[in-house]
Amino acid sequence: MQTCVLIIGAGATGTALARDLSLRGTDCILVEKGDVNAGASGANHGLLHSGARYIVSDPAAAAECHAENRILKKTLPQCIEDTGGLFVAVQGDDEKYIADFPGSCKKCGIPVQPLSPDQARDMEPALSEHVIAAFRVDDAAIDPFKLSLDNLCCAQEHGARLLCRHQVTSFEISGGRIVCTHVTDLKTNKQFRIEAQVVVNAAGAWADIIALRAGAQIRMHYSKGSLMVTQNRISQMVINRLRMPTDGDILVPGGTVSILGTTSERVASPDFIHPEIHEIDTILDQGSAMIPKLAQTRYIRAYCGVRPLPAGSEITNPARDPDDRAVSRGYELIDHQDQPEQVTNFVTITGGKLTTCRLMAEKTADLVCGKLGIKAVCRTRTEPVPDAAEAKWTSPGLAPAAWVQESRCKDPLLCECEMVPESVVKKIADSFAANHQQAGLKAISLRSRIGKGPCQGTFCSMRIMAYLYDQGYMDDRNGTDDLRAFLRERWRGQQPLAWNNGLTRAELMEAMHCGLFCLEL
Amino acid sequence: MDNQKADIHCDLMIIGTGMAGMAAALFAAGQDLDIVQAGRTGQLGFASGLIDVLGVYPVARGRIVKDPWPAIADLGRHEPAHPYAKMAIREIQTAIETVLGFFGQAGYPYVYKKNQNMIMPTAAGTVKPTYAAAHTMAHGQAAMAQQEACLLVDFKGLKGFGSRMIAANLARTWPGLRPVTIGFPEAGTELHPEPMARALETARMREKLAENIAPHLGDTASVALPAILGISRTQKVTEELSGLLGVPVFEISTMVPGLAGIRIKEIFQQHLPEMGIKAFFQHSVRRAYRQTGGGWAFEVGDHSHLRLVSARAAVVCSGRFLGGGLHADRSGIMETIFTLPVAQPPDRDSWHHRDLLHAGGHLVNRAGLAVDTSFRPVDDKGRPVWPDLFAAGTILAGQDWMREKSGSGLSIATAYAAVRAARRFLDKT
Numbered sequence: 001m002q003t004c005v006l007i008i009g010a011g012a013t014g015t016a017l018a019r020d021l022s023l024r025g026t027d028c029i030l031v032e033k034g035d036v037n038a039g040a041s042g043a044n045h046g047l048l049h050s051g052a053r054y055i056v057s058d059p060a061a062a063a064e065c066h067a068e069n070r071i072l073k074k075t076l077p078q079c080i081e082d083t084g085g086l087f088v089a090v091q092g093d094d095e096k097y098i099a100d101f102p103g104s105c106k107k108c109g110i111p112v113q114p115l116s117p118d119q120a121r122d123m124e125p126a127l128s129e130h131v132i133a134a135f136r137v138d139d140a141a142i143d144p145f146k147l148s149l150d151n152l153c154c155a156q157e158h159g160a161r162l163l164c165r166h167q168v169t170s171f172e173i174s175g176g177r178i179v180c181t182h183v184t185d186l187k188t189n190k191q192f193r194i195e196a197q198v199v200v201n202a203a204g205a206w207a208d209i210i211a212l213r214a215g216a217q218i219r220m221h222y223s224k225g226s227l228m229v230t231q232n233r234i235s236q237m238v239i240n241r242l243r244m245p246t247d248g249d250i251l252v253p254g255g256t257v258s259i260l261g262t263t264s265e266r267v268a269s270p271d272f273i274h275p276e277i278h279e280i281d282t283i284l285d286q287g288s289a290m291i292p293k294l295a296q297t298r299y300i301r302a303y304c305g306v307r308p309l310p311a312g313s314e315i316t317n318p319a320r321d322p323d324d325r326a327v328s329r330g331y332e333l334i335d336h337q338d339q340p341e342q343v344t345n346f347v348t349i350t351g352g353k354l355t356t357c358r359l360m361a362e363k364t365a366d367l368v369c370g371k372l373g374i375k376a377v378c379r380t381r382t383e384p385v386p387d388a389a390e391a392k393w394t395s396p397g398l399a400p401a402a403w404v405q406e407s408r409c410k411d412p413l414l415c416e417c418e419m420v421p422e423s424v425v426k427k428i429a430d431s432f433a434a435n436h437q438q439a440g441l442k443a444i445s446l447r448s449r450i451g452k453g454p455c456q457g458t459f460c461s462m463r464i465m466a467y468l469y470d471q472g473y474m475d476d477r478n479g480t481d482d483l484r485a486f487l488r489e490r491w492r493g494q495q496p497l498a499w500n501n502g503l504t505r506a507e508l509m510e511a512m513h514c515g516l517f518c519l520e521l
Numbered sequence: 522m523d524n525q526k527a528d529i530h531c532d533l534m535i536i537g538t539g540m541a542g543m544a545a546a547l548f549a550a551g552q553d554l555d556i557v558q559a560g561r562t563g564q565l566g567f568a569s570g571l572i573d574v575l576g577v578y579p580v581a582r583g584r585i586v587k588d589p590w591p592a593i594a595d596l597g598r599h600e601p602a603h604p605y606a607k608m609a610i611r612e613i614q615t616a617i618e619t620v621l622g623f624f625g626q627a628g629y630p631y632v633y634k635k636n637q638n639m640i641m642p643t644a645a646g647t648v649k650p651t652y653a654a655a656h657t658m659a660h661g662q663a664a665m666a667q668q669e670a671c672l673l674v675d676f677k678g679l680k681g682f683g684s685r686m687i688a689a690n691l692a693r694t695w696p697g698l699r700p701v702t703i704g705f706p707e708a709g710t711e712l713h714p715e716p717m718a719r720a721l722e723t724a725r726m727r728e729k730l731a732e733n734i735a736p737h738l739g740d741t742a743s744v745a746l747p748a749i750l751g752i753s754r755t756q757k758v759t760e761e762l763s764g765l766l767g768v769p770v771f772e773i774s775t776m777v778p779g780l781a782g783i784r785i786k787e788i789f790q791q792h793l794p795e796m797g798i799k800a801f802f803q804h805s806v807r808r809a810y811r812q813t814g815g816g817w818a819f820e821v822g823d824h825s826h827l828r829l830v831s832a833r834a835a836v837v838c839s840g841r842f843l844g845g846g847l848h849a850d851r852s853g854i855m856e857t858i859f860t861l862p863v864a865q866p867p868d869r870d871s872w873h874h875r876d877l878l879h880a881g882g883h884l885v886n887r888a889g890l891a892v893d894t895s896f897r898p899v900d901d902k903g904r905p906v907w908p909d910l911f912a913a914g915t916i917l918a919g920q921d922w923m924r925e926k927s928g929s930g931l932s933i934a935t936a937y938a939a940v941r942a943a944r945r946f947l948d949k950t
Contacts, residue, residue, distance in 0.1 A: 043857060050767050088726060093632050179725040224741070246776060274875055277869050277870050278870075281851065284851075291773060304599075333774070360701070385664070389788060410710050412678060412680060412711045414680065446543070459776065459785055461679070461777055462644070462645065462681045463680040464683040465683070465686055466675075466680070466681055466682060466683025466685075467680075467683065467685045468684075469683045469685035469686035469689060469700060470675070470683050470684075470685055470688075472685075474686075474689075475685070475688050475689060476691055477690050477693070479646060479648075479689060479690050480646055480647060480690045483645065487877055487878075488876060488877050488878060491875075491877035492875070495873045495874075495875060495877075498872060498873055498885070499849045499850055499851050499869065500848070500850060502883070503842045503849045503872075504842045504843050506873065507841060507842045507843050508888075509877070510778055510877070510883070510886075510923050511567065511777070511923055513645075513877075514568050514775065514877075514878070514923045514924060515922065515923035515924075515926070515928060516643065516646050516649070516774065516792060517644070517645035517649070518643070518647050518648065518649045518650075518775075519579065519645065519647060519878060520877075520879075520880065520882075520924065520925070521585050
């Protein structure tokens with residue numbers, strides 16, 4: 001295969017970059033070892049930062065977040081719920097931080113509106129009686145899956161190609177250039193070559209591994225963050241704890257649920273990570289100081305992601321910052337031409353935040369186009385991203401509304417918790433079939449709400465699998481393996497929350513799939 | 522709280538209406554005892570139509586058990602805390618034969634071989650070892666074992682049962698399985714097993730269904746369906762549909778809650794009151810009070826219909842987390858009615874393995890009530906907590922019914938043992 005730009009990694013940055021380059025008329029291929037947003041891009045709060053979180057620890061990142069917040073609200077309104085945000089302090093929180101907060105926001109150009117504790121509780125009745133200070137900021141909720149899928153669909157409309165479940169195995173380097181990239185199709189184990197004029201490493205927490213294959217050393221920290229999803233939405237707005245960033249200090253609404261986070265723990269590798277029970281306990285205990293009902297509410301699942309933090313940008317020494325809170329959340333764009341390895345057509349973009357993915361893509365595309373001698377300018381700053389039909393089913397509450405309005409309930413529901421009907425599963429499976437791919441349960445769940453309700457896939461997994469076979473989307477004997485893989489993935493998020501109702505659901509899942517169907521044998 | 526205030530007095534209170542509670546009531550009936558039973562019957566809905574006794578042992582090796590009795594003897598030697606280890610094998614056999622005989626008398630016979638497990642196909646396209654299969658399902662064993670040419674029928678609009686899925690995933694074990702999708706007679710957009718089964722209890726619908734299946738028969742030797750072959754008249758439905766098609770018809774167990782659970786629930790609900798059990802189905806036991814001088818008083822029902830039942834002894838068969846007998850918060854696991862001591866892992870970290878399907882199973886499933894050989898819950902020193910309180914079913918510690926494939930057998934056997942022990946206690950006092 002040949003292309004102008006090969007992008008490695010289909011997360012928020014890789015897909016935004018594919019769109020940016022495509023709009024500049026540049027041909028590109030995205031190679032992804034898992035699926036879209038398989039890493040941190042799919043395992044975060046879905047928060048569109050106002051920037052206020054970083055005013056003390058990282059003022060530059062704060063200002064960037066603020067600017068991008070404005071741009072994305074205009075260009076991607078379909079992915080954003082403009083909830084607004086609150087920063088609240090409770091009794092015992094650092095009074096100096098509270099006093100300095102509005103001034104620091106203003107210094108970074110971030111709008112902030114002081115509120116009395118009563119005003120804040122009027123806006124958000126779930127807030128603690130012990131709130132002593134509150135400010136309103138421009139935070140919003142953003143659907144990270146729809147964001148990446150919309151960017152990707154736009155890029156594909158302009159000719160970009162995506163290869164999921166394809167892994168970069170090696171680079172052929174000659175005369176200081178990557179002349180060819182070796183890629184393995186992880187399904188068939190077939191190997192092939194991609195010749196590209198420029199290769200961009202947008203592999204997130206795996207960027208150092210990719211760089212190493214081109215002989216480049218990137219020093220990175222892996223910072224794991226765990227989060228939990230509530231069964232019902234707890235607040236209308238994003239609620240932040242008004243203090244230096246630490247565990248359990250943010251609650252972000254997302255459609256019909258809320259997401260409570262997060263931790264920050266240094267891990268040795270971005271693979272094989274789990275949300276741990278002690279993290280869940282910490283988040284819960286901290287979060288309920290701000291919003292007491294978080295201690296009692298029902299939770300659906302936990303998940304975690306790994307932030308790739310560039311180690312070159314440490315602000316303090318590690319001994320004083322054991323959980324990497326002070327490491328810059330800014331991005332790092334590396335031109336490997338200027339590095340010791342001197343590879344002229346290799347670029348790495350890493351670090352950063354979901355909120356700044358467009359900016360990261362723009363800066364990367366500028367560098368890439370410079371290398372290619374392309375004069376076209378960036379269009380993503382002002383041009384809206386089309387609302388892609390293929391990407392609309394990730395949004396909580398959309399499928400039920402469409403089911404009631406469009407099909408008048410005549411379309412059988414395969415996922416009854418989130419009310420996802422046959423027609424939605426069919427549309428997603430068709431989009432895979434159009435690319436000669438087989439849609440498994442995990443791929444469908446990434447593109448819809450299946451398995452995301454209280455049953456966590458216990459019932460819908462079997463119904464959808466049976467449907468996929470009946471409609472001919474699947475015909476081999478891999479179905480039960482796919483079922484196992486899907487249930488295992490759901491379990492990862494259930495296991496640390498398995499007390500009270502969570503334990504009842506876990507027992508039901510095991511009773512059905514082990515007790516009756518013997519999937520463990 | 523003393524005896525005078527109670528609305529109802531009885532000798533033995535049976536708490537729970539799952540398989541263990543129902544079996545306990547059956548064993549206690551006809552013995553000159555006043556019996557009261559209470560509990561919500563939702564749990565029986567999870568019965569699959571298969572009675573497991575011990576299908577996998579040792580669990581960690583995933584070894585399928587051919588003959589359950591020597592395996593239970595082996596288990597008893599290696600796992601002394603297991604409820605089966607506290608009984609004689611002869612008693613387990615008697616208990617299970619009694620319940621299976623009862624189902625047979627009630628018109629829903631089970632098929633089994635005394636010293637052999639059966640291997641059955643499932644709706645997931647997997648196979649499952651079990652001890653006894655409802656007569657509606659039993660032919661699946663022979664059909665699969667002999668790789669019989671079999672037509673596997675699913676229905677447009679019936680979710681979660683896909684003949685293509687089952688056939689594709691069982692292709693190696695059962696190449697003769699041929700999937701087909703047909704319409705159910707007079708069906709709407711979405712089908713549910715219970716109305717389908719009720720419909721098939723009429724001759725007209727059986728004939729129509731046979732007409733829909735007949736064009737696909739070819740040289741098939743049997744026809745497999747999801748569990749829809751009637752509710753209270755399964756024998757008639759199965760025989761007549763087989764007659765109309767000219768080949769045996771059988772069911773493959775579907776997702777739970779399913780029809781098999783409804784059938785046995787109806788059987789118990791009909792027969793136990795006839796056998797003299799005073800039953801409060803759909804009413805749960807809210808609280809237990811210790812009476813001065815021994816015995817118990819129980820609040821049964823809800824605010825609008827609260828009854829006070831006094832009992833000389835009680836058998837608790839309230840199930841695990843799903844059944845409500847156990848409850849867990851972040852700090853630990855508790856028993857919900859008597860706050861009995863619960864044998865459990867030291868901390869929440871060790872409750873579950875990170876892999877759902879980990880071969881060894883999850884430690885939390887072995888938590889529960891530890892009992893002595895009289896099936897009385899004991900404290901951490903092994904002493905009975907109360908002389909007149911007995912326990913049975915999946916609430917017991919030391920077993921993992923989901924992985925052992927021992928659910929129904931364990932419930933039935935321990936109910937038998939607990940009722941016998943309660944009887945001995947009542948005879949003495």
